Amino acid sequence: MKKKDSKSTLNKRNSKNYSFAIGTINITNYGYAFVKIKDYKKDIFIPKNKINKSLEGDLVKIKFKKNKKIKIKGEVIKIIYRKKKKFVGIIKIYSKSEYLNNKYYNINFYKNYKSFTICNNNTIILIPLNESKKCNHNDKVLVEIISWPKNFKNPIGKIIKIFGKIGNYKAEIYSLLEEYEISYKFSKQSKNEAKKIFSKKVIINYEKINNRKDIRNINTFTIDPKDAKDFDDAISVRQIDKFIWEIGIHISDVTHYIKENSIIDKEAYLRNTSIYFNGKVIPMLPKILSNDLCSLQPKEDKLSFSFIFSMNKNGDILKSWIGKTIIQSNKRFTYDEVQKIIDQKKGIFYNEIKTLHTLSKKMEKNRLKNGSIFLDKVEVKFHLDNKKNPISLYLEKNNDAHCLIEEFMLLTNKKISEFVSINSNGKLSNKTYIYRIHDKPDNEKILYLKKIIKPLGYFLDLKNVKNSINKILLKIKGKPEQNMIENLILRSMSKAKYSTNNIGHYGLSFIHYTHFTSPIRRYSDIIAHRLLYNYLFKNKKIKSVDFYEKQLQYCSNKERIVTDIEREFLKFIQVKFLKKFLGKEFVVIITGFTDWSIYVDLILFHVEGMIKLCDIKEDNYILNPNGYSIIGKNKKNICCLGDKIKVKLIDINMEKKRVILDWIKKITI
Known part of the structure; x- marks a missing residue:
């Protein structure tokens, strides 16, 4: 056997x-x-x-x-x-009968565990009864997993922190920061060090400051958003000949105050960048430094790192100087104030602003001629009431004042990079520096972009991609599909990042480019300042390339995380604002498909919504194999990307930040 x-x-x-x-x-x-x-x-x-x-x-x-x-x-x-044991989630507290019928969450409940937290990544954590008494149903909380019994389907946790109700402004901000493990409070040591630095603030005596050019007698001003408090950059301008002007770009000398490896420096590196929410800023540096000592406020002597150059009427640089300066801003302008001066052709410092505006237009024209992509995205902003609830929406477009600042900052970043990278004989210096690089787009992504916009009536020339993209961007201006196509173009591009290995900047068509102009809010710029200072004055041996490359990889990763945080919070504000429009009908444009849903852009609000295919009553729609359209099984109606649909706003899911729409009909012309 x-x-x-x-x-x-x-x-x-x-x-x-x-x-x-x-x-x-x-x-x-x-x-x-x-x-x-x-x-x-x-x-x-x-x-x-x-x-x-x-x-x-x-x-x-x-x-x-x-x-x-x-x-x-x-x-x-x-x-x-186990990557993490602490999770941000939403507490759920129901009656006994609701638990017994809780099919949605599919949870096995046990004695003494009659509440739970559902986290953003669908992790469900059971909360003991004595723990859940601390908070209310639908509170956002931070929970730590303390055990996972062998026979339990879900882990057991304890509540570490209560943020507040879903949809509350502060609860959403601080729970989001906690989820991404971003510190929003400065350590006691950092605060004490910041106070010590600030206490040494005295009226600056130029005679006692070495290696600084005094330009306090030249007309200088800042141009920033209305709600800005940290002023990184200022511009000075004076005419030195009939068609020649001396222009100075003055950047806050943050590294004069923040010494390498100090407590504040280490914390700034960990934060890496300031985070900008609608109505709130989480700064990279303590406010006593970012909004006061380092900020280039008007009527105060300030230390700066400057790029000063002579420029003719064609926008050509005749000669330049880079070094440390002492400045005093005469005026703090907002973008709107400068735009008004440009439009009305009068106002304080009109001649200086007119000169900068004229030269910036020349520079922009030359940049685009050299192959720079002109992607001018509109920013969605909200007016908030006293309780930080969104009350109205507005779209912030780049006007001439924005372009003026942008062109001179681009020029400065380019010229600082060239100064370090190229010797006076025109040969590469091989000095270690921080570059802002942007690789060529992936061929597959460009082919996909070409295919997806063709049915919408736009042609992408693969032989001259950048020029072709600029033509498309001009054609779509003001059209319903503008936001969708701009987003498609952005997704087809590689992501810009920091590196010591300079491969150039594809989108700008710059061979050399860095980030130097925002050291109050970006740590990458602090690295750029320190290296430049070393090459100008110290000539000491710098750290290894590997050291800087590791730092720059961290900067790039942190930048992506912060972008995600800012985008996610904006979605919260948009979705909360839309609650007041429940039951209203809107025209939307189709932006994408999955096997079971359609994604649309609510044109008026620049926010994404979703319609489930199974909820469309007029026909049984399925996704076509090409992935760019759906077809009705019965009536054979086809809906493609870019088609307009009339919908009704039927619900807002604040928990998942989703806009739920009901399909009314396709709009045909």
Whole structure:
């Protein structure tokens, strides 16, 4: 009689059919997950029931069968490293009957665990009764996982912090910062160090300051947004000949006060950039420095790092100087005030502003002629009431005043970079420096852009991509599809980043480019200032290229995180504002499709909404294989990207920041 295989023998035999790998798990909003591993182009798909207590970002060991299928399925067999134990979520407290019928969350409740927190990544954490008494239903909270019993489907947690109700301005800001692990309070040591630096503030005596050019007698001013409090840059201008002007771009000398490896410097590096919300700023430096000592406020002597040059009427630079200065701003302008002076051709410092405006237009024309992409995105802004609720929306467009500042800042960043990178003989210096680089777009993304805009009536010339994109951007101005196509163009581009390896800036068509002009709000600029100062005055041996490259990778990563935070908060404000329009009908434009939904742009509000295909009553729509359109099974109606649809706003989900729309009809011309 043949002997049966033992259980251990079967396990060994079965294990031979599997491959094993280690990777980071990415759990989707729908509960299933993917793990990216080396030597596989496609991520390994992990079904909901095979995640085995792993959480978003965990380092896990998986097993999977090798096959030639497009989708390879796997299973988590071990959690090697838990990425995080603290999560931001929303507390849910229901009655007993509601728990028993709680099919949506699919939670197994246990004695003494009758409330839970649902986190943004769909992690559900059970909260003991004594813990949940601290807060209310739908409060945003910070929860820490304290255990995960073997027979429990969900982990058990305790509440660390209560932010407040969903939709509350402060609760949304501080829970968002906590979720991304961004510090919003300065350490006691940083505050004390900032006070010490500030206490040394005295009337600056030029005679006692070495290596500084005194330009306090030249007309100088700042131009910033109305609500700005940190003034990084100022401009001076004076005529030195009939068609020649001396222009100075003066940047706050932050590194004069913030010494490398000091407590404030280390904290500034960790923060890396200021974060700008509608109605609030989380600064990179303590306010006593960012809004006072380092800020180039009017009528005060200030220390700056300057690029001063002579320019003719054609926008050509005749000679230039870079060094440390002492300045005094005569006037603090807002963009609107400068625009009014340009439009009305009169006002304080009219001649200086007129000169800068004329020269900036020449510079812009030359830049575009040399291949720079002119992507002029409109910013969505909101007026807030006393309780920080959005009461009205406005679109902030770049006017001539914005362009004036932009052109001179671009020029400064370019020329500072060239100064370090190129010797007087025209050869490369090979000095280590910080570059703001922008790679060429991926060919596949450009081909996708070409295909997707063709049905909308726009042609992309692959032989001259940048020139073609500029022509398209001009054609779409003021049209309903403008926002959609601008976003498609942005997605087709590579992301700009920082590096010591200079590959140039594709979008600007600059061979050399850096970030130098905003050291109060960007740590990358602080690095650029320190290196430039060393090359100008010290000539000391600098740190290794690897040291700076590591710093710059961190700066790039932090920049992306902050962009995500600012974008997510804007979505909250937009969605909250839309609550007052429930039941109203709007015209929207289709911007994307999935197998089960349509994404649309509410043109009036510049916000994205979603319509489920299964909710469209006029027909049973399915996604076409090309992914650019849907077709009705019965009536064969086709809806494409860029089509206009009439919809009704039926609901706002503040928890998920979603706009829910009801399809009324397609608008045909």
